């Protein structure tokens with residue numbers, strides 16, 4: 838993203854909000870591991886770092 842002429846944004850911090858039991862944790866771990874996990878109601882909050890395809894290749 839970004840305006841014309843600016844560098845593409847390489848990192849983003851995303852805050853996901855939703856009602857209890859609306860699927861936030863399920864979506865987070867689906868995005869991170871591409872798997873459907875069994876969840877329990879979250880106490881507090883979940884924080885995860887997700888990497889894009891290119892970033893994973895750079896890390897390897």
Ligand SMILES: Nc1nc2c(ncn2[C@@H]2O[C@H](COP(=O)(O)OP(=O)(O)OP(=O)(O)O)[C@@H](O)[C@H]2O)c(=O)[nH]1
Pocket residue numbers: 855856857858859860861862863864876877878879880
């Ligand atoms: N049918 C259906 N069920 C879903 C979907 N996403 C999540 N669920 C189910 O909804 C329930 C709650 O999912 P969570 O991911 O724990 O919801 P949450 O928003 O993190 O809940 P809290 O942590 O309590 O706020 C679980 O039983 C999930 O399996 C979906 O897309 N479809």
Ligand SMILES: [Mg+2]
Pocket residue numbers: 861862863876877878879
């Ligand atoms: Mg949760």
